[in-house]
Amino acid sequence: MISIDEQDLGTPRRESDKLVTLSIDGSEVTVPAGTSVMRAAALAGTKVPKLCATEQLEAFGSCRLCLVQIEGMKGLPASCTTLVSEGMKVTTQNQKIADVRRGVMELYISDHPLDCLTCPANGHCELQDMAGAVGLRDVRYGYEGENHLSLGKDTSNPYFTFDASKCIVCSRCVRACEEQQGTFALTIQGRGFESKVSPSQNESFMDSECVSCGACVQACPTATLSEKTLIDKGQAEHSVITTCAYCGVGCSFRAEMKGQEVVRMVPNKDGHANHGHSCVKGRFAIGYATHSDRILKPMIRSKISDPWREVSWKEAVDYAASELKRIQAKYGRDSIGGITSSRCSNEETYLVQKLVRAGFGNNNVDTCARVCHSPTGYGLKQTLGESAGTQDFDSVMKADVIFVIGANPTDGHPVFASQMKRRLRQGAKLIVADPRRIDLVRTPHISASHHLKLLPGTNVALINSIAHVVVTEGLVKEDFVRARCEVDSFEKWRDFVALERNSPEAMESVTGVPAAQIRAAARLFATAGNGAIYYGLGVTEHSQGSTMVMGIANLAMATGNIGREGVGVNPLRGQNNVQGSCDMGSFPHEFPGYRHVSDDTVRHLFETTWGVGLQSEPGLRIPNMFEAALDGEFKGLYIEGEDIAQSDPNTQHVTAALTSMECIIVQDLFLNESAKFAHVFLPGSSFLEKDGTFTNAERRISRVRKVMQPKSGYADWEITQLLANAMGYPMDYKHPSEIMDEIARLTPTFTGVSFKRIDELGSIQWPCNEAHPEGTPTMHIGEFVRGKGKFLVTEYVPTREKVNARFPLILTTGRILSQYNVGAQTRRTANNLWHDEDRLEIHPHDAEERGIVEGDWVGIASRAGDTVLRARVTERVQPGVVYTTFHFPESGANVITTDNSDWATNCPEYKVTAVQATRVSQPSEWQKRFRDFSETQESLLKAADVSVAK
Amino acid sequence: MSGGNEHIVQMANDIGNFFRAESDRQLAIAGISNHINKFWTRRMRQKLLEYVQHGGNELDELPRAAVAHVTVAPPAQGAAIGAPAATAASK
Structure with missing residues (x-):
């Protein structure tokens, strides 16, 4: 169900310099070329009945309810799939159209439960609205024949239910999963009367590939997919637009309210960062705000x-x-x-x-x-002149090659990841540099051209070897560099990266990435057109975090990929602010x-x-x-x-x-x-x-x-x-x-x-001042904030955190989709059903050597400390590398990480810790002490009989 | 190494490692000292100087050379810290 306070114009907005004027029911309307007749009618104030169409999705043309008459065209074309043309004359209402629409609705209603008064969508059900709109007064077919009314509910997802008996098979949920989210978890199984929505291979929603982003729930025109809070609390009476408090995407939401109680959070289709999309955290995981653990008195x-x-x-x-x-x-x-x-x-x-x-x-x-991200602030200030990313999110839709370095957008920045995947499905090329095989490397209809599976701690070696290829193979955008950058600094950098010691071949033994792969990736990035770099904490949280940020800025400048849409240096910030x-x-x-x-x-x-x-x-x-x-x-x-x-x-x-x-x-x-x-x-x-x-x-x-x-x-x-x-x-x-x-x-x-x-x-991108009164979507157009862009020499300096016989593995840390940072918020929601403990990912080879199997307790020891986690044996990590998250305090992930930090900013080197992993049978000493200390503190809290949230 | 200085010595050496790539030694030394002056507290800078005065064995050569340009003298200050400024207008 779309938000109670949003109007749905039926099909997506189109942008075009060419405007088209047409007549709808005798009234003229002018819209951009490429607009659907349905949307043009809606913009003119005429509502064409619809069921399978929604503004968030491309037109589908299946429900046959939006048929209209167009002068000079045969039959009754669907207004959602028919585009406007100059001088077109459209009739949206006459007896013939009304008869057809009523017939269509009659068929829908003949296989739909008539429990409107007790239905969670009552009053906001599009099927109900359309029955009213077409004047349906009678259903001739009855319920005697075969129907779907006795189909059961799937309540497996903690946040929404799927009531198959109410499904009209409009495919909006399936298309939302494909077009908006890009997960392709849903499909229509069967044909004709047997058609039904199926999560993955006819599994429950919880067992399927569904990531619980909520796009299907929002898209559903009936109560088939409904939020459980909506079912429990009833519909909201007002909504307030606000901004999500989770990741750095900053999605806009409508908080739908009953008085001071949140009924549901619905992504705002006018939100400039998210355009009506959401993830499992922002959409559903707000229960922490009213959790009984909250302390309400000083x-x-x-x-x-x-x-x-x-x-x-x-x-x-x-x-x-x-x-x-x-x-x-x-x-x-x-x-x-x-x-x-x-x-x-x-x-x-x-x-x-x-x-x-x-x-x-x-x-x-x-x-x-x-x-x-302190290295981002430092590195970008030094090179470009401003401590911030250079683009807006929409810029990715004009990228030709996307280089993702040390970021895991589908988990860390899921809503932007969906937009990025949309662009990749349109044909943009993808290069991923990450020690792990993150989901983006291979996901439905997307396959990275290159996955540079480097060893943790070797980012700078990698970026230097990429730059080496750009410089030595004549791929530098010389005109850009000469016009926009400090030539002296460029020449010093150019001479440095051209040194043989920075070649992919020389660096292969350091990075672990085959030289040929680096050369191919470098050529692709430098020659494919608009090259955009997106990076995350896999760049910054290193002893050379700032150096790597500079290296990224160097590469962007050398290839002329800065100062316009579709390019840029884009730090994906971890938290909301x-x-x-x-x-x-x-x-x-x-x-x-x-x-x-x-x-x-x-x-x-x-x-x-x-x-x-x-x-x-x-x-x-x-x-x-x-x-x-x-x-x-x-x-x-x-x-x-x-x-x-x-x-x-x-x-x-x-x-x-x-x-x-x-x-x-x-x-x-x-x-x-x-x-x-x-x-x-x-x-x-x-x-x-x-x-x-x-x-x-x-x-x-x-x-x-x-x-x-x-x-x-x-x-x-x-x-x-x-x-x-x-x-x-x-x-x-x-x-x-x-x-x-x-x-x-x-x-x-x-x-x-x-x-x-x-x-x-609605929102403003700084700088916002006299020169940019409506903000600045793209920075450094024409000139860098610091004047000329400055190249800096980025020598690779190995971290002092070395593997040896005692600590032979490298631990790297990260996050997963359902939990957020230290987990204080998400651990107090049903998101724990997806991830209720931090686990140690270990390659099958390393696991076998140590006699570790899936689910075993594994002791992880570093120079800083030790802890115990359960094992997840997976080829996502490469041999010699283990990985964990840090969402649960009792895991003690940061008991292991060290004091090593970025040379410029002291950002900790979370991503590289030398460890040993061994099969154990009990918690670590630290975990025992932690448990005792926590129990003591809990008792000291209980002793105070403090006021907590009801 | 004298007690309590490991942290700052390691930080200084890390900074030195970045600027070592600078082929102009004077620029490298200036880069290190500027960085330390800009981002370290005066107390940390004092500790570094004292460490060098007492031998500074663990400090690499380049950052050690930069220490000569690290300042610890109190800077010229306008209004006394914490005291009302000339045109007090706190919200």
Whole structure:
């Protein structure tokens, strides 16, 4: 069922310079060439009855309900599949058409249960609507004959049901799975009367290849596919457009509401990032927001061995402020700091960094982008001049060759992956560089031209050898480079990559990728037309993360693939607001807009606006905070929405640092792993409970809108404001829009941004200013932000994390579709049915050598620590490489990862850890300690009899 | 290596490894020192200097040469930190 507040124009929008004027029922309408008669009629205000057509899918022409009469054409053509032509005269209503439509509807209804009053789609059922529209008053055929009314329901999926008795076999679900999602999990099995929708090979939805994106449910015109929440709660009475709080795609949704209760989340067809599509997380996994684990009252305690004590907001905030001030008085101004999160809004992160800089009087503020995309910010700033991706998502539809490096879009960025797959099915070529065989390598109707299965940690060697081919085989776009880039830097880089030691042949033993394959991939990328690079944490989370980002930018510039649609350097940001949290000045060395704190002019601007003197020295990064804590120099930390005890590497190092501090303030929905080390807990608000903005991977700023009151009483920005005031630094914002107004006043790339402007435009891609009043979908057109593009020499430096006889395997980590980051949200939903534990993927060869079979407990030991996971034996990983996810704290994935980090940004090297794997029979010592500690903390929470969500 | 310095020495060596690719030694040294000055806290820079003054055995040659250009002197500051600025207008 489409959203209650959306109108469906029947067939997709077409873009054309050529306009066509036609007459529909005597009224003239002008539309772009290629538009269907159905859509033209809808645009003219005439609703043509339809069942198999929907705006989200290509016309199919099967239901025969949308027949119209067109002057000069024989019979009654289907208006959905008939395109407009100049001067066309269309009649949508007359007796002949009405008779045919009524006959068609009569057949449909003769095999459809007449339980409308108790049907979940009642009032929003398209079949019901069409029966009314065609004036159906009688069904002559009765139910005596053979029918489908007794077919059962498939309730296997936790989020929706499939009621076959209500199915009219319109194929909308099948087409949605194909066209929108690109999974091809559904098909119509059988012919004629036997036709039925079949997930995979006639399996249940849960057992099929279905990825639960919800496209079929949205496309269904009846109640055949219905959300279980819709069935349980009934239909919503209003909807609010907001932005998903999961990954960096930033999908727009309509939260369909009953009062303050969410009935369902429906992807917004006008959403600029997602165009009406969704994934299992954003569409369905919002149960965490009302989960009983949520803590709704502030709590404090003196020591982490004390029971929590539930207190008033005033007492909690006053206690937190007094502790921070006490620590500063005792240990110095720089002994405290704050951490923002990419899960928080722009306005929230802005306020936290403002509190730290202006209220704490230091620059000890950092964000979780430190551990994911900080190398992107650094590398792209150095080469292109701006710490952001260069394109919008739609740009991929003009790419001719797509190079995916260290990213797994179908799991990490599923909605964009669907768009990318759409382009690939249209014929764009695909190169994948990844140690694992990610789904994109071979998926229905898509096969990568090249899968460069490199060894973890050798990205820079790979990009250099690709560049070597481009340079030595004369594939450089010389005119672009000469016109747009610093020629000196290009020549230095060119001479470097041309060295024999960077050739694919020389690097083959390093990367593990056959030289011929690298040469072929390089030629394809450089010569296929528009070349677009998409990358993820498989690029950044390395000791040479920043170097690799520079290497990618070098390649894009050398091949002229930047500054127009269809090309570019596209970092796929992990979380919803990674880009935004960085934009907002969350890094310790820079103010909002990526301006260094030592810049006197910029600092003076902030000092005068914020009314206080500010430090000109960079503050501590997160890993530096841990070191300083262990050195006894850093004692107080305010953490908003982040869980460093689970997400950061070398867990035991992190928890030792946390244990050494005197006041940790955690502001979160749940008592997360970090909160178990906290002294103050401030209950946060979910994205449904506050206003604000998120900025996605395209630099797209979208509104987050409050659909219910904060369950703890305050939105997060209000809590930060309370803390600031208690610290003696006054803040008095009345609404997050005022915070954005301040950001716009202080940040040149945000000058034109305001809540009002976002509401008008739907979303805005920064830079948005006088030069770009409606934002900037594509950057670096004509000129790079830094003027001339700068090539940087990117020598391959092997990581110090070496395999040896003791640790012979390389562990690399990642994520899967159904879980999100540390899992705090998705673990508290039915998504656990797809993934309820982190497993160790191991190649059959490595497994056999160790006597490991599927499901065995496997001990994984590294130089940092050890843990135990169950084995998944699979050829997705190559011999010598093992893989796991980090969604469950008890897995201890980050107990194994090390302190090694990117040279420029200290982004941890999550992707390369030397390990040994052995078959074991019990949990690791760390896991036993973790379990004991967690049980103790749970009991300390229970002892406080705290208020939790109902 | 003296206690507590492993982390910063490793960071300095990692930075040095990137700039080693720069064929102009002076540019490489400037690149390292600029990076450290720009991204490290003064306390971390002080520790690095002290480490070098006490031998600095684990520090590679190139970053060691760059240490001479690492600054630790308090910078010229406008308004006193934390004190009201000239035109106070905090929200």
